[in-house]
Amino acid sequence: MSDHNKKAPASRDSAKHKEELQHKELLSIRAARNRLFVCFWTLPVYVYAVNQLLSAGNSSSLIMYSYMLLYAFFGISASVKRCPDCHEQFFVKRFFLNPFRSQCAHCGLSFKHL
C-alpha cells in the first residue's frame, strides 16, 4: 500500500540487528569482567606459589612479573570496554575501574539478564 508498510519489516530487522549487536557487546563486557575476576580468585594460589618459591630459596620475580602483567592486561581490557548504548566506559565512572558493577557506570544498562 504505502511506503510506510514496506519499510516496517526493514526497520524491525535493523532494530533486531541492533539488539543482537548490543547483546554481543554485553557478553564481551561480561567476559572481560570474568577474566579479571579469575585474577582476583587466583590470588591465594599466587601467594602460595610465591611463598613456596621463596622458602625453597628460588627467585620469584618471574612469576611476580607474569602475574602483574596478566593483571594489567585483563584490567586494561576491562576498562576500555565501551557501553553499547551510551559509548562511555562501562566499568569506569571517573578514574577508577569498578569491576563489581553489572550495570553501565553512566547509563545503567545492565548485563544481569544475560
Ligand SMILES: [Zn+2]
Ligand atoms: Zn551506558
